[in-house]
Amino acid sequence: MSNNVSEDNSDMIISDSDSNSQESIEDLNWIQTFLEKPGNQIFVEIPLQYLTDRFNLVGLNKYCSEKMSTMLKLITDDIDFLRDEYSSMSSIERRMLNQECAKLYGLIHARYILTYQGQYDMMTLYSENIFGKCPRTACTGTALLPVGLYDVPDQDSFKLYCPCCEDVYRPASITQGMELYSGFNGSALCDYKRYQQAFDYPVENHLTLRDSELPLGKNLDSEGDDLNIINQVLKFNINIDGSYFGTTFPHFFLMQYPNILSTKEKPKERFIPTIYNFDLHYNSQILRYQELKRQQLEDKLSKEYDPKLIKTKSKKIFTSKAKMYT
Amino acid sequence: MDSSELEYQNNSSDFFAPNEYSNFNASTPGSIQESEDNKNFYANLTYLLQEEQINLINNEDLPNFLVSKIESLPKKNASSIKSLVQEIGINKIQSAIYHKRHWRLMNTNLMKLIEEKREFKYLCKIPKSYIADEFNLTGLNQQIQNFSTLHKLLLGNYHLSNFSNKSLKKLSGLNSSTLKRKRINQQAMDNDDDSDSDSDHEYDDAEPEIKLYHLEMILHRAFTAYGAIHARYVITKDGLDQIAEKYDSKTYGPCPRYYCSEVQLLPCGVDDFPNHHICKLYCPSCLDLYEISPNLMPILDGSFFGRSFIGIFLNAFTELDKYVAKKKMGIISESLRQKENVLKANKNQFIAYDDVMFSKPGLKHTLQNFQYEPKVFGFRINQNSEVGPKMKWLRHWPVSDVQKREFELCEKGIPDINQAEEEIKNKKNDDDNIDIVEHDAL
Numbered sequence: 214m215s216n217n218v219s220e221d222n223s224d225m226i227i228s229d230s231d232s233n234s235q236e237s238i239e240d241l242n243w244i245q246t247f248l249e250k251p252g253n254q255i256f257v258e259i260p261l262q263y264l265t266d267r268f269n270l271v272g273l274n275k276y277c278s279e280k281m282s283t284m285l286k287l288i289t290d291d292i293d294f295l296r297d298e299y300s301s302m303s304s305i306e307r308r309m310l311n312q313e314c315a316k317l318y319g320l321i322h323a324r325y326i327l328t329y330q331g332q333y334d335m336m337t338l339y340s341e342n343i344f345g346k347c348p349r350t351a352c353t354g355t356a357l358l359p360v361g362l363y364d365v366p367d368q369d370s371f372k373l374y375c376p377c378c379e380d381v382y383r384p385a386s387i388t389q390g391m392e393l394y395s396g397f398n399g400s401a402l403c404d405y406k407r408y409q410q411a412f413d414y415p416v417e418n419h420l421t422l423r424d425s426e427l428p429l430g431k432n433l434d435s436e437g438d439d440l441n442i443i444n445q446v447l448k449f450n451i452n453i454d455g456s457y458f459g460t461t462f463p464h465f466f467l468m469q470y471p472n473i474l475s476t477k478e479k480p481k482e483r484f485i486p487t488i489y490n491f492d493l494h495y496n497s498q499i500l501r502y503q504e505l506k507r508q509q510l511e512d513k514l515s516k517e518y519d520p521k522l523i524k525t526k527s528k529k530i531f532t533s534k535a536k537m538y539t
Numbered sequence: 540m541d542s543s544e545l546e547y548q549n550n551s552s553d554f555f556a557p558n559e560y561s562n563f564n565a566s567t568p569g570s571i572q573e574s575e576d577n578k579n580f581y582a583n584l585t586y587l588l589q590e591e592q593i594n595l596i597n598n599e600d601l602p603n604f605l606v607s608k609i610e611s612l613p614k615k616n617a618s619s620i621k622s623l624v625q626e627i628g629i630n631k632i633q634s635a636i637y638h639k640r641h642w643r644l645m646n647t648n649l650m651k652l653i654e655e656k657r658e659f660k661y662l663c664k665i666p667k668s669y670i671a672d673e674f675n676l677t678g679l680n681q682q683i684q685n686f687s688t689l690h691k692l693l694l695g696n697y698h699l700s701n702f703s704n705k706s707l708k709k710l711s712g713l714n715s716s717t718l719k720r721k722r723i724n725q726q727a728m729d730n731d732d733d734s735d736s737d738s739d740h741e742y743d744d745a746e747p748e749i750k751l752y753h754l755e756m757i758l759h760r761a762f763t764a765y766g767a768i769h770a771r772y773v774i775t776k777d778g779l780d781q782i783a784e785k786y787d788s789k790t791y792g793p794c795p796r797y798y799c800s801e802v803q804l805l806p807c808g809v810d811d812f813p814n815h816h817i818c819k820l821y822c823p824s825c826l827d828l829y830e831i832s833p834n835l836m837p838i839l840d841g842s843f844f845g846r847s848f849i850g851i852f853l854n855a856f857t858e859l860d861k862y863v864a865k866k867k868m869g870i871i872s873e874s875l876r877q878k879e880n881v882l883k884a885n886k887n888q889f890i891a892y893d894d895v896m897f898s899k900p901g902l903k904h905t906l907q908n909f910q911y912e913p914k915v916f917g918f919r920i921n922q923n924s925e926v927g928p929k930m931k932w933l934r935h936w937p938v939s940d941v942q943k944r945e946f947e948l949c950e951k952g953i954p955d956i957n958q959a960e961e962e963i964k965n966k967k968n969d970d971d972n973i974d975i976v977e978h979d980a981l
Contacts, residue, residue: 348795350819350828362874365881372797374911379930381911386795388832461915467926468915474925484828486807486821488850496826496853499936501949505959506932510922512956517923 243288247315252450254343255359256457257334259318259325261289273320276366279313287314316366319457323361326462332469335462345387345449347375351480357382358463361455371455374463377477384449481507644754645700649692649761656762658839661790661806663781665765665772670694679767685710689764692757699754708747711756763813766843770811773848779855782806794822795829798910798934800870802863804829807849808841816841821849824863825934871909910934 248256263269264285274281286294287310299307325331338344339356346354357373360381372381467474483500486493644652653659669675670693680686688710691697699707772778785791786803793801804820807828818839820829831838853859913920913928920927937946944963948954954962 348829348832350830363877363881368877368881374913378933379911379913379928380933381797382795383793383797383801386793386832460917464913464915464920464926471925479930483826484807484809484821486850486853488847488854490847493850493853498946498949499826501953502937502946503932503935504953505945505949505956506935508953509956510929510932514923514929 243290243314244318247318252448252453255338255449255453256319256322257326257331257338259321260330263325263328264288264321269321269324273317276320277313277317279310281317284310284314284317287311288318316454319454320366322457323364323459323462326458327465329469332466335466336470339466344373345384347377348382348387349375349378349380350484351482352377353480355477357387358466359458360463361458361460364456364459366454366456369455370451371453371458376463376467376474377479385451388448641751641754644751644758646698648695648698649758650695652758653693653762653765658762661785661839662766662769662843663772663778665768666777667694669772670768675771676768679764683760683764683767684712685760686764689761692761693765693768699757704747704749707749707757708753710760711753712760763840766813766840769843770808770845770848773844774851779852782852783856791820794824796822796825796827798867798870799824800866800873802866805849805852806839806844808844808846810841811845813840813842818844823853823859824867827933867909 244258247253248258270281277284283294283298287299302310326335339358342356344357344359346356352375355375355377357375360372360374362369362372362381371384373384373387374381481504483503485497485500654664670690676686676690683689688706692699702710773782782805786805789803791804791806793799794804799822802822802824804822807819807821809816809819809828818831818841820831821827822829910931913926922928937943941963944966945959948959948962
């Protein structure tokens with residue numbers, strides 16, 4: 214999509230330039246190169262129509278040190294600009310310009326996400342579990358959403374919001390995409406894989422089963438070598454600013470797609486630390502207090518419940534079973 | 540894996556994380572054909588040498604000629620390694636690694652091999668005297684098969700080479716009996732003959748071959764036996780001290796929740812039996828359980844710590860509460876400072892409405908229960924809406940007087956809501972009377 218669009222646009226904007234000259238200049242697609250950088254998969258591609266519309270850029274001037282017009286020229290791959298000014302710049306200047314452009318792209322991104330098309334684009338990323346899954350055990354791996362704590366840049370990095378437990382997590386300790394966990398190996402004999410499959414059924418059965426199921430000419434011996442170490446689970450880029458997503462995005466997104474919430478009931482199970490099956494006094498008392506608060510909330514919501522206002526509210530909010538890890 | 544991915548990996552130096560890695564299931568060293576598996580192996584090797592992850596492998600496991608050649612290279616580039624591997628041949632390297640590992644497993648102390656495992660970083664080092672004392676091992680005989688021999692191996696009295704092949708196969712637990720039964724069943728299903736007894740005799744007479752996976756399985760079983768002893772050792776005073784040291788050095792990683800401000804986590808087992816649950820992590824500030832991310836930490840079994848470890852640890856080290864409270868106040872003051880900075884820069888700046896900034900008389904109340912508030916364009920969401928906040932009770936602490944009374948009521952069980960309200964009202968009246976009496980006296 215990107216290549217065609219940029220060429221078409223350049224044709225429209227620059228009527229003087231010939232088709233031959235276009236080919237001679239290196240076709241630098243700025244947005245594509247930006248999105249392909251490691252850690253930038255969490256961004257969405259903004260269409261050029263949205264970028265070039267000045268109405269969408271109101272008020273972003275004060276956050277950027279460079280001129281808005283030059284930055285937009287770079288982002289939209291203006292060929293005249295690339296040929297004349299950009300080629301005459303020094304490498305340091307280029308780097309500075311690129312950094313500022315990335316910042317501008319992020320700030321526009323925060324606005325684009327709230328449009329209908331932008332939310333649809335984010336939905337495609339969300340369905341691929343690109344933002345990771347909740348580390349809390351009770352949430353059982355609900356997919357997360359990106360949040361900023363501030364709408365102003367240069368304050369704090371982006372965070373991840375769990376729609377199930379409604380809390381905010383640091384991206385540094387969350388891996389991007391839990392499905393990849395099965396894809397990497399530990400030290401000798403694929404430790405991790407073995408363990409993970411072991412918890413479904415005993416290890417020994419697993420090995421014997423596999424030995425019988427293996428095709429001819431293959432053995433488990435080959436898993437014994439230590440060269441299998443590849444701990445490649447994608448990490449988030451922690452330096453991405455929170456304002457590139459904004460404070461309102463996840464809640465607005467959930468309003469747009471309420472099915473995400475309605476399909477999943479909120480768990481109320483807690484973990485009580487014990488000593489030989491006896492609960493710790495203080496901890497269990499606090500958990501009981503929090504349980505009381507939950508009951509009060511449920512009571513209050515049921516009293517205020519008005520079926521005329523919201524049709525889908527008749528469903529239960531919390532899971533019915535009060536299961537605890539004991 | 541596609542060939543295009545391979546090229547991409549080799550060319551780019553900044554590249555650190557390809558999307559997927561299919562497992563390396565190469566064929567045996569004897570019978571290698573040029574296939575995708577070989578490509579995988581090749582890619583893995585180049586990746587390892589690029590990133591200098593060789594430290595993760597035990598250098599002793601690599602064959603000597605490879606190590607010396609790699610060290611002699613000017614730069615650990617992909618291209619130079621490419622040529623090197625082509626020179627030697629993949630078959631040769633694979634077979635060499637296989638034989639080296641085999642030899643090593645047979646001839647070294649098992650305890651040493653266990654300590655070299657990556658998981659061992661997160662476990663206590665049990666002294667030999669504790670393992671040798673049989674008082675500590677009562678009942679483990681019934682839990683674990685062949686525990687007495689594994690116990691001897693852990694103590695370092697024997698190497699694996701001292702055992703016969705038959706006993707090694709028994710130790711590994713990969714007896715052919717299960718396999719054999721399956722085959723027999725299949726045969727019986729195919730043709731209804733009485734050939735079962737013949738096949739049995741044939742199998743027993745043949746000398747069993749010991750392959751690498753048998754030895755690795757023995758290592759794994761020894762590791763589980765070590766874990767079973769570990770679950771008992773952790774509860775002792777020395778074990779608790781060792782874990783406390785690890786807690787200070789942040790080996791178990793910080794809490795992923797933002798408002799816990801990187802309080803360190805504690806390992807925690809949900810079950811006492813092995814192979815039921817992976818080890819979880821407990822956060823002392825939000826009192827919640829979290830999953831291990833294998834990115835930061837390899838997988839551990841939950842039974843290595845057991846259920847009651849966490850409670851004993853929290854009881855033994857009561858200083859932890861102060862530390863957690865200090866950390867909590869730290870992040871609150873930080874966020875306040877950041878908001879002030881934003882206001883200083885631009886007074887007309889649009890800032891999301893927040894309790895902390897504007898409700899200064901009730902500061903204490905809000906500070907203690909500092910948590911995330913969902914907002915749309917700076918406005919809080921109503922609780923009655925679908926998106927509205929419904930999980931605030933999860934991180935709620937008793938702060939005001941009424942809440943503290945409610946907390947006292949919860950001492951022996953969860954009271955009814957109406958009952959709690961009535962009792963609180965009654966108590967309020969009593970308190971008011973008491974106050975008046977005191978004033979009169981003054």
